[in-house]
Amino acid sequence: MADVNRGKRPLSPHLTIYRPQLTSMTSIFTRITGNAMLLAALMIVWWLLAAATGPGYYDLARTVITSWFGSLIMILSLWALWYHFCAGLRHLYWDTGRGFEIKQAERLGIMVIAGSFILTVLTLILI
């Protein structure tokens, strides 16, 4: 019964067998960007704590966060946030049962990528 072939059933093809596609790549980047933002989030919490502690400590946090390395993390995270934002909107759209045709799904993928860069540049100009 349930013991038949237990542990040695055939597996369906997985990631390694597929050529990278726009849909799969934009999907995995949603996960990467979402989780990578932890670093910037913790830096912002630290910056807030420094601002609550006193002027001396605040100056240190400000110097670190606006250094070339801090700025690099902040700008990459800004892009990550806008990417995750666009990809999240795509998920909400998918949740309504629309956008699953291959052409539509690929167009949505391009929109997510383009949207993330446009919004990042716009933010950097406006801030």
Add this chain to the structure above:
Amino acid sequence: MAFMTDRKRANGMGSAKEGTHHFWSMTVSSIALAILMPLFIFNFGPMLDESYADVQAHFAHPYPAILTGLTLIVAFMHFKMGAQTMIEDYVKGGARKITIIAVSLLSYAAMATGLFALASIAL
């Protein structure tokens, strides 16, 4: 093992009856963040390179304070649940539980630290 009945093996492996709760929480928090994040970026972002006095004055106002507090709470809850999904996909067994607990504790700690800092600046 050989003496286990099919019924016994299946027992306790079924639906936890709350399978959609995680999904629904992510949906709700994602919509909240879709509203909060653009506001937060443009309100909070410019403050990162302001003077100590300007930062104190900024967060003393209700709008920046409430917006930052809300973003801290919703973003770290959303992160905690999203990271959990990733861990469930890539980490197995006991390490999975430990990693999920560690990420949850880190999220709560970051949230509490941020809220404390915000409160002491704002009040």
